[in-house]
Amino acid sequence: MRDVRRDFPILSRTVHGKPLVYLDNAATSQKPTAVIDALDRYYRETNANVHRGLHTLSEAATAAYEDARRKVARFVHAARPEEIVFVRNTTEGLNLVAHGWARKFLKAGDVVLLTEMEHHSNIVPWHILRDQIGITLRFLRVNDDGTLDLSDLDAALEGVKLVSFMHASNVLGTINPVRQIADAAHAVGAKVLVDGAQGVLQMPVDVGALGCDWYAFSGHKLCAPTGIGALWGRYELLEAMDPFLGGGDMIESVRLEGSTWAEPPARFEAGTPAISEAIGLGAAVDYLCSIGMAEIQAEDATLTAYALEKLPQVPGLRLLGSAPQRGPVFAFTLAGIHPHDLSALLDEDGIAIRAGHHCAQPLGRRFGVPASARASLAFYNVPEEIDALVTALMGAREMFANVRS
Amino acid sequence: MRDVRRDFPILSRTVHGKPLVYLDNAATSQKPTAVIDALDRYYRETNANVHRGLHTLSEAATAAYEDARRKVARFVHAARPEEIVFVRNTTEGLNLVAHGWARKFLKAGDVVLLTEMEHHSNIVPWHILRDQIGITLRFLRVNDDGTLDLSDLDAALEGVKLVSFMHASNVLGTINPVRQIADAAHAVGAKVLVDGAQGVLQMPVDVGALGCDWYAFSGHKLCAPTGIGALWGRYELLEAMDPFLGGGDMIESVRLEGSTWAEPPARFEAGTPAISEAIGLGAAVDYLCSIGMAEIQAEDATLTAYALEKLPQVPGLRLLGSAPQRGPVFAFTLAGIHPHDLSALLDEDGIAIRAGHHCAQPLGRRFGVPASARASLAFYNVPEEIDALVTALMGAREMFANVRS
Amino acid sequence: MSVRDMYREVILAHAQDPLHSGKLPDATDCVHRENTSCGDAIDLCAIVKDGVLVDLRYESAGCAISTASASMMTDALIGMTKADAAAMLASFRAFLIEHSELDPKLEELDALEGVRQFPARIKCALLAWQALEEILKKT
Amino acid sequence: MSVRDMYREVILAHAQDPLHSGKLPDATDCVHRENTSCGDAIDLCAIVKDGVLVDLRYESAGCAISTASASMMTDALIGMTKADAAAMLASFRAFLIEHSELDPKLEELDALEGVRQFPARIKCALLAWQALEEILKKT
């Protein structure tokens, strides 16, 4: 892969006088100049509201916005651009399916199957829906190695109308066998929603090949701006869904007595959308395609192998998850040092890692670790940064050990 | 007022070889360099996810995000920063009250009072809610001059639990007497939601003085980026509200069995927020405060007076709305030329106006004009641009008249 | 090409005095069609007998392009068989979108050529035709 | 000041061997408190008799700062009246937030001074005290 680091301005900054070592990519990715410039250019040259203007700026903004939709559609291999609904983030995408589809088509007692490794964004919407309409939630267990327990998938699927699970774990690194689960789910007539927040920057995504019905992801984790994400859905399903937010642009006509809805994706994009952000997402997928998602995947594999060799050399370090199919996300604990202290100490060395429950409290309970440290890499990280991490972990250990007894 | 035009890079561009005359501010405002640069700087220097990181970037991003909340709170004179919920736009803010408050506290037969001049974003959410829980909708009529018919407000308020209406009209220009309506509503125990989309750039907003319970607005109409807006709400009301979207950051704790909610505003900000956009909104209100909202209001008044003098000089031009209290928004029809054609023709002269129903179809029906042209100004417009508009309207008239018979 | 050139005289003339507009009391089929983005709307009614479009009338609210298109369309199609009308629809669509030659029977609609340069306006020119498409699908 | 300086020896020592941690079987009051943003949690229990905090114990999961704060807090407050404890709470809060002098009875907690430079960590130092506040409100 060509040298991509200089594409990311922030990577040349320092923190506490040390070069920034950004290992918090699972929380959010950094942005290449191409994306930053796309925003800048938009506001300096074409900013206008979309869809309803017949003047040059509005037409240009609309064209750019819809062009971004086409780019995102191509990026995930959607059948058509209209299968892409722009949302704020993965969370909104998942909630949109809960509101627009599940609330309409599920009834009391229907089972929604989730997994124990889900991010809160794929648990809480279902709690809310359960409390409102009485669906039943069931959870696939997680094995000790961080893979999903699929040993009795058929039993787990009994009575299930919807399976919703993550493509890749933001804690364990595990990449789940989407196709296998989707096929089994479809065999019992269930629909399949995939949380692609972590999957989408780690590998080429082909929603058709994955065999799911919806796929949600966040732009900010994909080198794009904050405030934008996408929900891909099979068009027939989007068509069957109720609107979620009401307002401008999502209607066909409004009378005082009632309203009729526009076709998807407009139906789900009420109000002035995140225009510059969608355009920024388009620029991000252009950028990623210019590198190649297969190359990115290969780079991730190299970094992962290196990290898996180095991290266990730190005494007292316990990695969570050892799935054979995994991305460059490493949650761990270090004996005697709380993850928050570790994160704060590493920051002194310019190293950004995350500490806490990573929005996956049930998974933390499953592994008996309410909080862990997490180093998560992206294709623009380099092995030297893993070395820096290991050195810093050693240093932290020493500092805390010196006090002990 | 000091010369502000050079603060807005886009204002120096040309369209079809003519200087851009941007008169579509009610659709979206343009952005000053201060805002564009804030985004740029954020992505080059501090981009990170907020709230959950203990590293320098994340702390800086969190501080900037929460600082933006404080700025917005001060801008609308909220009692405390926690009364500001960041949302995508006005539309989401209004829907949030419909979902989080009305769905919880209203029951079948309860009356929600709207007005005939509302934007679709303040009609459709109530249609959706009505179809779900059976509330009754009632509409205040609009007088011929574009003011609200408040002659029988007490009767209109009978049985009303919520009044929701716009601060300023995006079609008629009318500025509604918020305080008067709010006081009458509170006298019968109703809550008051104000759509501030157009109000917030036209005058200083003091939510306490307005006497409302919620106030929703969009950043993109306030010189800020797309993808961000705010819902101000009295804290006790926000506290009583149910969450809307489920996910990270809005929870207190998550177990497989159920979740508990965080306090407002976090409760309503599920998932990774629009971080750079909120920071951009903070930069926008800083910018506006540096000019002074009172100065902006005075500038608007000057422009409004000038437009009201000039526009009626165009033969065949019919202005919609002639309220004494009004902002610089002018919807009109021109005899013999459909608004779309007008907008397209004016674009040739570099003039951006809007044509259509302006997301207010019921209002259009009230005035018998399914579509109208609209020129909407902001404080950075100048009288010469109104002259240019008038000249262009004359030209369009001539062109169409030449064919006639 | 400038927007001004899109507004050929013949278009403006049709827009100001549209042919075949009005109600059609004995209509066998009526459809309503709207462009949600701009609010243009048309009610197109037809008398269809033995597969022939014996008469077409419409009531519309829209820009010069959509009105002229409705006017010229009805003028060209009244009296045609549904099959022929369907062929005309296909020809007009291809003319606008793929820039192909227009069927000679639609001669006058050639005046809408300029619309092709303005993607936002293509849907204006198509509105009446989309209504026609629904009429053709019926019965 | 660097983060390293925040972790004074005494803090690390308390964090590694916290005083008064564990269950309190005869507790008259127990409260649970969590920092939602980081997941730190504490269960603080007290035996309150005649307005006196006869005993305090806690079970906690958290960083060195929050653990050391709980350890030093309980060590300082056991045996105090509720009124005195409330004064200590006020003093500690003011110390952290307004940088005022700490009450001499809280002497050891002075070691947390460095936390003031790290706004994100103040809530760690306050967690046990917020739990205490709820205990004080009870009965």
Ligand SMILES: Cc1ncc(COP(=O)(O)O)c(C=O)c1O
């Ligand atoms: C009065 C009014 N309310 C609501 C809205 C909706 O704002 P947004 O599209 O930003 O949600 C608008 C603008 O389109 C408006 O003018």
Ligand SMILES: Cc1ncc(COP(=O)(O)O)c(C=O)c1O
């Ligand atoms: C697996 C997973 N799902 C969902 C989310 C939520 O994404 P967002 O906060 O962008 O909505 C995240 C990231 O936080 C994640 O890692």
